Amino acid sequence: MTIREIGARGDGLGEHGGGRVYVPLTAPGDHVRVALGERRGDGRAATLVDVLEPGPARAAAPCRHFGVCGGCALQHLDDAAYGAWKHDQVATALGRAGLGDVPVRPVVRTPPASRRRATFAASRRGGACVFGFNERQSHRVTPVPGCLVVAPAILALLGPLETLMKAILPDGAEIDVGVAVLEGGVDLLLTGGAEPGLDARERLADFAEAQDIGRVSWRRSPAFAAEPVAARRPLVARFGGVAVPVRPGAFLQASAEGEEALVGLVKAGVGPAKRIADLFAGVGTFTFPLAAGASVHAVEGDSDAHADLKAAARTLSNVAAERRDLFTDPLTEGELGRFDAVVFDPPRAGARAQAARLAVSRVPTVVGVSCDPATFARDARALVDGGYRLEGVTPVDQFLWSPHIEVVGVFRRH
Ligand SMILES: C[S@@+](CC[C@H](N)C(=O)[O-])C[C@H]1O[C@@H](n2cnc3c(N)ncnc32)[C@H](O)[C@@H]1O
Known part of the structure; x- marks a missing residue:
């Protein structure tokens, strides 16, 4: 065919x-x-x-793991076709929502070797221990020592991590290994398996020492708080010059380059607004850069992220932090009326309930950020039906060679 x-x-x-x-x-x-x-x-x-x-x-795929590794799906296209496909994904999603006339700007690209957080898998079955990414459409794990996507600090750890997993994983164990590069060092978060015993803890602490890892933690599952195993240095994320000490597993944009592009687009979108609501604020990627020129009300549902943001904002009189579930309890028209710009950056599911409230609000400028063009287009439709004009959408490709694409759209009230 x-x-x-x-x-x-x-x-x-x-x-x-x-x-x-x-x-x-x-x-x-x-x-x-x-x-x-x-x-x-x-x-x-x-x-x-x-x-x-x-x-x-x-085109010939640049990575030798392509085809087996489940991390990348689109290395077999030449660069122009790849960029055009990402652009089309956004245009198509908007078209399906009846927004086909909205300008889709050129894709902002991010380079290889820039991913600063990644989750690997490790498994041991009857003596064989593998560490790497999941294979395509499979739970099998494949080693990826030549990965072209992750940052050099992560790539350098793959061999040592494989050796470590061989030393600590009991037979039958399957765990996730999150690696994030933060200011102060690498944050290692093991998720799953049995609680590490004394011997495993000692090996993890030795590993942290030998590889100069900033922090090592373990949690039973993402629903549990992470327990410290080795905490050698405070780890922070820095946004707009503000240092935010973050907990293990905190949400960070995938690359520094992606974050810089998104922050730039969000700041340009809100323009001179002086009272801004940052909804789905995480640990403050947009909150703190926006606070350089405005007062910002940062709303986040996750209690850890909210607490980290709030602690970092302690000394800033123009940043307020609120913990709130924006799916079940979105900001109302009355509350939204206090702001001259609103930024929203929801998870993949989108911000249906909040978009419905924004649609009947009087907020002059709304900036939407999303890693899912389909739910973004659905929410954009609600805003446009409520009288907003979607000026344009910029795709940001910070998920290199994957099918995913981030978008930023700017809405103005007529
Ligand atoms: C894509 S992240 C964006 C975070 C932040 N804007 C950033 O750029 O780093 C989405 C955020 O929405 C939060 N979130 C998910 N569901 C939520 C809900 N129902 N109510 C409020 N926040 C929620 C997540 O905890 C996460 O911090």
Whole structure:
């Protein structure tokens, strides 16, 4: 079959027997032989058997792990086709919401080797211990010593981490290993498995010493608070010059370059506004840079993130922090009336309830940031139906070679 286009999850789309076929690792124009698999949505999944004739956009993947590793989905496209696909994802999502006339600006790109946080997997089965990323559509783990996406500080740790996992993981264990590069050092967060015993704790502390890791923690699952195993230095994230001491697992934008682009777009969007609400504020990525020229009310649902932001804002009279669930208890029209700009940056599910309240508010400027173009477009539709004009949307590609894309959109009241 011939691949016509690439779908939202990064798989090539072909046709067979009048139905859609989803074929990972294929490019538009590829003539391919595939093995048909199970039903998927409105069509069938398939695996690539052979590329009989490559399409014009097919390129050699730069990473030797591509195809096996589940981290990247789109290294087999040439750079122009890759950038155009990311742009199209945003335009298509807006089009589906009836916002096809909104200008989509050129994609802001971020470089390889810039990802400053990543979650790896480690597993031990009958003597064999593997550390790396999950394979494509699988729970199997594959080593990725040549990963082109993660920052050098993370790449340098992959070999030592593999050795460490071999030393501490008991048979049958499967854990996640979060690595984040913060100011003050690397933050290592192990999630899952049994609570580390004395021997494992000693090895983890020795590892922290030998690799100069800033902090090591363990938690049973993401629902549990992380317990410190080794805390060698205070770790902070710095936003707009303000140091925020953060807990293990705190949300950070994926790369410093991505964060800089998003902050720049958000600041340009709110313009001269003096009273700003930063909704879904996390630990303050936008709050503190915005506070350089305005008073900011930062609302966040997660108690740890809220507490970290609030502690960092202690000495700033123009930053207020509120903990609140914005899905069930969005800011009302009355509350929104205090602000001349609102920034919202929800998780993938979007901000449906808050967008409905914004739609009937009088806030002059709203800036939406999202890592999901589909829920962004849905929420944007609500604002436009409420009388806002969506001036334009800028895609920021901080999830290099993945199907994901971040967007920033600026809305003004007529
Ligand atoms: C994409 S992150 C953005 C964080 C921050 N704006 C940043 O750039 O670092 C989304 C944030 O929304 C928070 N969140 C998720 N669900 C929420 C809810 N129902 N109410 C309030 N905040 C929520 C998360 O804890 C997370 O901090």
